[in-house]
Amino acid sequence: MSNPIFNLAVLLPLLPFLAFVLILLWTGRNKRLSAGLAVGSIGLSWILGWAIAIAAFRVEGFGANPFLAFRNWLPTGPTWQAFGIVIDPLTAVMLIMVPFVCFLIFVYSVGYMGIGKPEGQHDVRGWPAEPGHVDPLVSRFFAYVALFATGMLGLILADNLILLFIFWEIMGLCSYLLIGFWFARKYPDPKQITPKEAGLKAFMTTRIGDTIMLAGILLLWIQTNSLSFSEIFKPQTLASLATTTANLPILGPTPWATLIAILIFWGAIGKSAQFPLHVWLPDAMEGPTPVSALIHAATMVSAGVYLIIRTYPLMQAVPHGPALQFISFIGAFTALFAATIAFTQNDIKKVLAYSTISQLGYMFAALGIGAYIAATLHLLTHAFFKALLFLGSGSVIHGMEHGHHAVGHSAHGDTEAAGHDEVSVSPARFDPQDMRNMGGLFKRMPRTAWTFIIGGLALSGFPIVTAGFWSKDEILADAFVNGHTLVFVTLAVAALLTAFYTARQIVMTFFGRPRTEAAEHASERDSIFAWMTIPLMVLGVFAVVAGWVAIPEDFPILGALSSNPFHHFIGGLAEALEIEANPLPFRLSPLVVSLIVALGGLLLGWLVYRGYAGKGAPAEGSPLEIPDPMARPLGRAYTVLQRKYYFDELYHAVFVKGALRLSNWLFRVDDLWVIDPIVDGVGRLGRWFSEISRRFDTAIVDGAVNGIAAITNWMGGIVRGIQTGRVQNYLLVGLVTVSVLLGAFLLLPK
Amino acid sequence: MVPLTWYLFLAAALFCIGVFGALSRRNAIAVLMGIELMLNAVNINLVAFWRYTDLGQMTGQLFAVFVITVAAAEACVGLALIITIYRQRHTVNVEELDTMKG
Numbered sequence: 001m002s003n004p005i006f007n008l009a010v011l012l013p014l015l016p017f018l019a020f021v022l023i024l025l026w027t028g029r030n031k032r033l034s035a036g037l038a039v040g041s042i043g044l045s046w047i048l049g050w051a052i053a054i055a056a057f058r059v060e061g062f063g064a065n066p067f068l069a070f071r072n073w074l075p076t077g078p079t080w081q082a083f084g085i086v087i088d089p090l091t092a093v094m095l096i097m098v099p100f101v102c103f104l105i106f107v108y109s110v111g112y113m114g115i116g117k118p119e120g121q122h123d124v125r126g127w128p129a130e131p132g133h134v135d136p137l138v139s140r141f142f143a144y145v146a147l148f149a150t151g152m153l154g155l156i157l158a159d160n161l162i163l164l165f166i167f168w169e170i171m172g173l174c175s176y177l178l179i180g181f182w183f184a185r186k187y188p189d190p191k192q193i194t195p196k197e198a199g200l201k202a203f204m205t206t207r208i209g210d211t212i213m214l215a216g217i218l219l220l221w222i223q224t225n226s227l228s229f230s231e232i233f234k235p236q237t238l239a240s241l242a243t244t245t246a247n248l249p250i251l252g253p254t255p256w257a258t259l260i261a262i263l264i265f266w267g268a269i270g271k272s273a274q275f276p277l278h279v280w281l282p283d284a285m286e287g288p289t290p291v292s293a294l295i296h297a298a299t300m301v302s303a304g305v306y307l308i309i310r311t312y313p314l315m316q317a318v319p320h321g322p323a324l325q326f327i328s329f330i331g332a333f334t335a336l337f338a339a340t341i342a343f344t345q346n347d348i349k350k351v352l353a354y355s356t357i358s359q360l361g362y363m364f365a366a367l368g369i370g371a372y373i374a375a376t377l378h379l380l381t382h383a384f385f386k387a388l389l390f391l392g393s394g395s396v397i398h399g400m401e402h403g404h405h406a407v408g409h410s411a412h413g414d415t416e417a418a419g420h421d422e423v424s425v426s427p428a429r430f431d432p433q434d435m436r437n438m439g440g441l442f443k444r445m446p447r448t449a450w451t452f453i454i455g456g457l458a459l460s461g462f463p464i465v466t467a468g469f470w471s472k473d474e475i476l477a478d479a480f481v482n483g484h485t486l487v488f489v490t491l492a493v494a495a496l497l498t499a500f501y502t503a504r505q506i507v508m509t510f511f512g513r514p515r516t517e518a519a520e521h522a523s524e525r526d527s528i529f530a531w532m533t534i535p536l537m538v539l540g541v542f543a544v545v546a547g548w549v550a551i552p553e554d555f556p557i558l559g560a561l562s563s564n565p566f567h568h569f570i571g572g573l574a575e576a577l578e579i580e581a582n583p584l585p586f587r588l589s590p591l592v593v594s595l596i597v598a599l600g601g602l603l604l605g606w607l608v609y610r611g612y613a614g615k616g617a618p619a620e621g622s623p624l625e626i627p628d629p630m631a632r633p634l635g636r637a638y639t640v641l642q643r644k645y646y647f648d649e650l651y652h653a654v655f656v657k658g659a660l661r662l663s664n665w666l667f668r669v670d671d672l673w674v675i676d677p678i679v680d681g682v683g684r685l686g687r688w689f690s691e692i693s694r695r696f697d698t699a700i701v702d703g704a705v706n707g708i709a710a711i712t713n714w715m716g717g718i719v720r721g722i723q724t725g726r727v728q729n730y731l732l733v734g735l736v737t738v739s740v741l742l743g744a745f746l747l748l749p750k
Numbered sequence: 751m752v753p754l755t756w757y758l759f760l761a762a763a764l765f766c767i768g769v770f771g772a773l774s775r776r777n778a779i780a781v782l783m784g785i786e787l788m789l790n791a792v793n794i795n796l797v798a799f800w801r802y803t804d805l806g807q808m809t810g811q812l813f814a815v816f817v818i819t820v821a822a823a824e825a826c827v828g829l830a831l832i833i834t835i836y837r838q839r840h841t842v843n844v845e846e847l848d849t850m851k852g
Contacts, residue, residue: 728773
């Protein structure tokens, strides 16, 4: 029954961890070896992960009989916290995606970070290297990403919530470290967020969600005395959680299940950057692009979705309860909200960041309405095509930097190699990430362009071929069939916007004519692009075929070709956990809507931005001054969208400033009324005690010592009189004494 | 024959003179002479008791001879001390020799 290879699953997170330790402790100086260790370890994890997953696919009825292995770890009162792994269909499909995407991104990083290139003379630690040079801290980079892979692989294998939470926090730490990887980088515009600040922002924001989630986990433990999934998801446990209630201050009696589910969902809100904790993810793009692809698109942010999928029995313990409604509301709202921001952004990575937020919202909305399998599928397909898009954008950015570098060298000498300190950065620094500076890259970077377009089509749900279509269509169909009209409409509009901004991004980046010299000279001929474009092509293939495993059986024509293995595999798990996941009956209207929004959005985007892209560089002035075609029709709303609904400003004013004021006030209160008086009081008390002690010392202790000496002296004075030094005196004393004794002897009666 | 008591009185008188001399004289040599007197008083007692009680044995005489020997040694040491003191302090007045005063 149980394949022995499952016992090796524990190696999956351990291998990258070993690489992390080795790089950190020993091989840090050797950049090539460090990169090789990281890539090699994750490569082994990938092979092992796929072997395990394939073994799992072969087991009949695997959902009902997952593989479990655990050891007791922490004694907690009468019970034990176990330290164990679980392999069930959900873990198996995640094992297909996670180590593979990690491996591809690690390979890509080898090129992106310039392994094999010479060390730059002027490169500063904690600052991106000049094009054609290796990053000075590249070993550290690979150590961090290896640790991250440990966290993600551990998370999907964890069989209990506390272990999951530990890996969850390891990922949070790595996210912080990697966002701030270029920690020394500063911008001429003081308002532009630096990588250091962005890392801090991400860490603090996700911390809010994590704290609430920890509260949920603790409540769950108090209620059920266990955190192991297999224990919690027993029907009687869930039933008792759903029926017993907690008395909340305002909401009144609430089932424990609902309360705990919502608290745990807050962890997912933070990690997956859902409204209202979405603000950190766009700024997390300050990290190196492979990090954005790995952590902030494919794996870590989708860990929030994974968490909800994993704890889904708990989420739906109260059927159609407020927990699920809350999840679907947040998800659908975020999907639309982020999509509206995405189509006004000009930074190529920011667009993708908002797109990620929006797509994660999609998954949550799907989970909220009960589309368990569709959400899982979208999690997988999204990981492939969003990783592809991010890696493609990284390739574009490198291409632009190479172009800019080439221009800089030929036209006005080496301006930027003068050093990276704050002063030398000119105010009008060229931004290789700004899409307004691009255009016409298709001819110059064909491999990147083709794969990026494939990813973009998958993201917008281009019908039939791409993976995104199958997963997105299934979510829409589920919302439609189960009568969640509001969610359906919201998601459809979001899908339209998604297609629109994807078309905008592709057109602005790759088509038309170059708007700057850098774009004119951009190329992907450098040797590093070999490392970078191969993962792009592999991911491009997966962005297409990953959806084919989940073609619904009653889909016209194509349904007959496939038996929808994905649905059966995950469905087995759903059945075992008593999650309702029947195959949907085929309906034409959601399919039509899905086709219309995908194709219509792409077409609309192409029509609107065709003219913009075709113009090329302006005769004079910067391409940044060309107005966006959408700016005029939307008017002021465009500004609001471009400023992201002013959420950063709002949070800054309310929370950051508020926290600063509060701490300032508390500091004063503390200082004036609490700490100072206490410290002073302690000081006074101490002085008072020492004064008493001093008196005691002088009077009693000193007195006793001196007194003894004085008495001895006095008695010695008396006795010394006897000691005259005259022999005759002594003789006299002797005589008298003998006489007295003799007299006494003679006279006293016998 | 003269009774024993007389001898004893003589010896006691001689001893008292010796004690008085040893205690009251200031000259160290006179003190030494007082001590000699006391020793000789004892000698008289020893010889007298031998003569009147224990003729068969030589104990009394023997003791007297021992005492005379010891007295000679004592006088010898004492005089040597006094000479040394005199050399050091230019006096033999025992009242002044009180360096052992406490």
